[in-house]
Amino acid sequence: GKEGVRVRTAYARASERTGVPWRGRQYDRRDWAAADAINRALSAASACLNGICHCAIVSAGYSSALGFLHTGKMLSFVYDVADLYRVDVIVPVAFDATAEHAATGGGGSRERIVRTRCRDAFRESKLLERVVADIDDLMQVTEAEVDRAQTFVDGGDDAPGPLWDPETGETDGGV
Secondary structure (H helix, E strand, O other), rough: OOHHHHHHHHHHHHHHHHOOOOOOOOOOOHHHHHHHHHHHHHHHHHHHHHHHHHHHHOOOOOOOOOOOOOOOOHHHHHHHHOOOHHHHHHHHHHHHHHHHHHOOOOOOOOOHHHHHHHHHHHHOOOHHHHHHHHHHOOOOOOOHHHHHHHHHHHHHOOOOOOOOOOOOOOOOOOO
């Protein structure tokens, strides 16, 4: 409930700031063209944000289906993590791009403008780097645990041996 209020308030404020009319979050996945300009821009920006969050989650070794607030989907954790950045990152991008697109007569693809602006905002804010650090912080992962995991991945003393020896055909410690 509180998250919904926070996001709806952000939409209303962005609408006031940009002059883009806001009538609520309404879209139909099966009929993309039926949504108004701002809803299509928000959907495009959300897809970009979900993509970068999914990348961060998987690269850090977490399950994208973990989910705390969103549950029952293979991307539940992606949606949870994306919600941490939605208001600050993609809401302004979507509303600004929609306002600019309307002011310039609607030339070019609005969704392309949104995706390009998301890319720039993600790079400027170092979002990918922040997402991993924020997840580790939320999960209370310590630096020592990160270092130990990295040593394992990089082949420390406790790294597993080879599964197959091409010379002898035997597994290490096996038959």
